[in-house]
Amino acid sequence: xxxxxxxxxxxxxxxxxxxxxxxxxxxxxxxxxxxxxxxxxxxxxxxxxxxxxxxxxxxxxxxxxxxxxxxxxxxxxxxxxxxxxxxxxxxxxxxxxxxxxxxxxxxxxxxxxxxxxxxxxxxxxxxxxxxxxxxxxxxxxxxxxxxxxxxxxxxxxxxxxxxxxxxxxxxxxxxxxxxxxxxxxxxxxxxxxxxxxxxxxxxxxxxxxxxxxxxxxxxxxxxxxxxxxxxxxxxxxxxxxxxxxxxxxxxxxxxxxxxxxxxxxxxxxxxxxxxxxxxxxxxxxxxxxxxxxxxxxxxxxxxxxxxxxxxxxxxxxxxxxxxxxxxxxxxxxxxxxxxxxxxxxxxxxxxxxxxxxxxxxxxxxxxxxxxxxxxxxxxxxxxxxxxxxxxxxxxxxxxxxxxxx
Amino acid sequence: xxxxxxxxxxxxxxxxxxxxxxxxxxxxxxxxxxxxxxxxxxxxxxxxxxxxxxxxxxxxxxxxxxxxxxxxxxxxxxxxxxxxxxxxxxxxxxxxxxxxxxxxxxxxxxxxxxxxxxxxxxxxxxxxxxxxxxxxxxxxxxxxxxxxxxxxxxxxxxxxxxxxxxxxxxxxxxxxxxxxxxxxxxxxxxxxxxxxxxxxxxxxxxxxxxxxxxxxxxxxxxxxxxxxxxxxxxxxxxxxxxxxxxxxxxxxxxxxxxxxxxxxxxxxxxxxxxxxxxxxxxxxxxxxxxxxxxxxxxxxxxxxxxxxxxxxxxxxx
Numbered sequence: 245x246x247x248x249x250x251x252x253x254x255x256x257x258x259x260x261x262x263x264x265x266x267x268x269x270x271x272x273x274x275x276x277x278x279x280x281x282x283x284x285x286x287x288x289x290x291x292x293x294x295x296x297x298x299x300x301x302x303x304x305x306x307x308x309x310x311x312x313x314x315x316x317x318x319x320x321x322x323x324x325x326x327x328x329x330x331x332x333x334x335x336x337x338x339x340x341x342x343x344x345x346x347x348x349x350x351x352x353x354x355x356x357x358x359x360x361x362x363x364x365x366x367x368x369x370x371x372x373x374x375x376x377x378x379x380x381x382x383x384x385x386x387x388x389x390x391x392x393x394x395x396x397x398x399x400x401x402x403x404x405x406x407x408x409x410x411x412x413x414x415x416x417x418x419x420x421x422x423x424x425x426x427x428x429x430x431x432x433x434x435x436x437x438x439x440x441x442x443x444x445x446x447x448x449x450x451x452x453x454x455x456x457x458x459x460x461x462x463x464x465x466x467x468x469x470x471x472x473x474x475x476x477x478x479x480x481x482x483x484x485x486x487x488x489x490x491x492x493x494x495x496x497x498x499x500x501x502x503x504x505x506x507x508x509x510x511x512x513x514x515x516x517x518x519x520x521x522x523x524x525x526x527x528x529x530x531x532x533x534x535x536x537x538x539x540x541x542x543x544x545x546x547x548x549x550x551x552x553x554x555x556x557x558x559x560x561x562x563x564x565x566x567x568x569x570x571x572x573x574x575x576x577x578x579x580x581x582x583x584x585x586x587x588x589x590x591x592x593x594x595x596x597x598x599x600x601x602x603x604x605x606x607x608x609x610x611x612x613x614x615x616x617x618x619x620x621x622x623x624x625x626x627x628x629x630x631x632x633x634x635x636x637x638x639x640x641x642x643x644x645x646x647x648x649x
Numbered sequence: 650x651x652x653x654x655x656x657x658x659x660x661x662x663x664x665x666x667x668x669x670x671x672x673x674x675x676x677x678x679x680x681x682x683x684x685x686x687x688x689x690x691x692x693x694x695x696x697x698x699x700x701x702x703x704x705x706x707x708x709x710x711x712x713x714x715x716x717x718x719x720x721x722x723x724x725x726x727x728x729x730x731x732x733x734x735x736x737x738x739x740x741x742x743x744x745x746x747x748x749x750x751x752x753x754x755x756x757x758x759x760x761x762x763x764x765x766x767x768x769x770x771x772x773x774x775x776x777x778x779x780x781x782x783x784x785x786x787x788x789x790x791x792x793x794x795x796x797x798x799x800x801x802x803x804x805x806x807x808x809x810x811x812x813x814x815x816x817x818x819x820x821x822x823x824x825x826x827x828x829x830x831x832x833x834x835x836x837x838x839x840x841x842x843x844x845x846x847x848x849x850x851x852x853x854x855x856x857x858x859x860x861x862x863x864x865x866x867x868x869x870x871x872x873x874x875x876x877x878x879x880x881x882x883x884x885x886x887x888x889x890x891x892x893x894x895x896x897x898x899x900x901x902x903x904x905x906x907x908x909x910x911x912x913x914x915x916x917x918x919x920x921x922x923x924x925x926x927x928x929x930x931x932x933x934x935x936x937x938x939x940x941x942x943x944x945x946x947x948x949x950x951x952x953x954x955x956x957x958x959x960x961x962x963x964x965x966x
Contacts, residue, residue: 362895501891
């Protein structure tokens with residue numbers, strides 16, 4: 245391992261410790277939501293919103309139907325490209341023949357067993373897994389942003405990243421088989437979110453409501469504390485077992501390079517349930533946008549909706565993390581892009597984010613496997629290269645808006 | 650009682666012989682005959698990768714923080730002078746393994762053993778400077794890139810420990826064994842291609858320009874990673890996608906990620922999605938190396954080379 249270890253002796257970076265920016269609750273979120281509410285809304289604007297005007301959006305919002313159509317077209321194109329492009333340099337006719345070879349009643353083609361295996365065993369599960377993971381990360385990000393009314397919320401917010409990382413590290417350092425990684429990561433993520441949510445709710449009830457932003461504020465803070473705690477455990481375990489650094493590090497960087505059909509079948513049930521629950525809650529998320537008090541006034545059981553959406557998003561994101569590691573920024577970039585182009589209503593943001601997230605991750609994965617072919621660039625590097633500048637842009641955009649308020 | 654002056658040298662010689670024999674007794678290599686003359690070579694200045702290393706007298710409390718250095722020390726007959734080795738130095742088994750870490754070295758923990766020579770292969774956390782400030786000489790033996798590096802490092806260790814002659818003999822023995830193995834290897838019109846696996850997820854491999862690659866080249870083998878150029882070649886240790894490995898369809902798959910840490914073997918490789926179509930898998934041309942031997946550049950490179958030669962000789966029949 246010597247040559248290899250040297251390059252990997254640095255531990256995982258501090259990405260898992262969520263920046264404090266996450267807890268900055270947006271003072272203007274309720275106002276913004278009101279401004280964007282449907283005309284049928286009976287909520288009367290609070291006096292403070294009357295003096296404030298929204299900055300013009302960069303784009304005129306496009307119609308919902310068109311947004312869905314554009315995202316779907318992008319998904320179809322990226323899936324076709326994902327199967328057709330790769331470091332083996334197969335020609336398009338070869339790929340087409342390789343695909344048809346496995347279909348019933350196909351004519352016989354002179355395509356080699358190796359090319360067929362490349363297309364069916366390597367590229368296709370990768371693309372399908374990219375679709376599932378991308379939709380969950382983007383959908384989960386959008387859902388968390390809605391639930392916590394925080395534009396910088398991402399799918400790893402409540403300790404998922406740290407919990408999954410600890411679960412994976414425990415398996416790696418204890419010499420468990422690779423097959424144990426996904427369930428361990430999934431379990432770690434689920435336990436971390438349960439701890440965060442439980443502790444956050446308790447703290448929120450016992451503390452003064454205004455002190456740290458009430459219920460959601462204390463949940464976000466609990467998430468940061470849990471993430472720090474679990475990351476410390478993980479780092480300690482890794483230091484104790486330095487020879488496993490590379491394996492853990494690779495997992496943390498994330499990627500779809502090891503994708504198999506069994507990964508797809510493994511996470512499909514969670515992704516399906518999560519997607520259905522999130523999409524059916526999209527209208528309730530819109531009601532939440534006006535603020536907790538107003539939503540409660542509308543007869544919405546805020547705590548129940550929040551818990552349902554958090555559980556659904558956590559299931560989906562934890563399943564995605566279990567098979568693909570930590571892929572950053574997808575959950576930030578995609579929902580915000582959708583908001584800026586198609587408007588802030590969750591009726592559009594949730595489904596379009598899921599479709600767009602799938603397309604984005606499949607495209608990012610094509611870059612990951614071709615930019616430095618035949619080496620693979622960790623997909624998290626690609627999404628972060630695109631995502632970090634975008635993240636800064638979102639920060640600036642939000643700052644300008646707040647200054648106006 | 651007053652001892653006559655001329656008796657003193659005799660007593661001293663007797664004492665030295667007694668100490669040396671004690672050393673022989675505890676040395677399991679059992680071939681240590683140079684000890685009596687060892688004191689003669691000191692003080693010595695060894696020119697190593699980390700510059701000139703001054704060693705005042707024959708060290709007898711050596712700490713090795715590198716598994717390869719440990720293997721070399723025992724091979725050249727300096728095993729009896731080794732006081733402690735790091736937690737990864739598992740060969741030879743009689744080496745005094747401790748909790749000391751070569752990857753995360755702690756100067757204070759090392760100094761507690763009162764060493765008179767510390768051998769490292771990696772100046773991690775500037776451990777060399779820290780130990781120098783405690784007046785402990787440090788010999789840096791970095792990972793070998795060529796076979797001649799191996800011989801040079803053995804010679805440096807020999808000079809530093811008072812076993813220069815034995816180090817030379819060990820060099821010669823490795824040289825002749827390698828020549829014999831290379832002579833026994835089958836010849837092929839085209840070089841045999843191989844995929845050498847350091848790790849999965851991602852698949853890290855080696856090119857023929859690396860140390861292991863240069864050993865395999867002696868047997869007429871060529872890495873599929875050799876076609877990778879530019880930054881992707883990663884100084885000879887590229888990672889590559891499964892797609893590239895499948896498309897390259899190597900003659901042999903050589904696994905170095907075996908044992909407790911890697912866990913790979915012929916069965917796990919065959920079970921990977923899509924890999925069953927590879928000719929190396931179909932022909933059972935999967936060579937399972939000992940992960941420890943494969944990651945070190947000590948005397949046991951001979952064993953590695955022999956394992957591969959045996960496999961390709963059997964495969965050529």
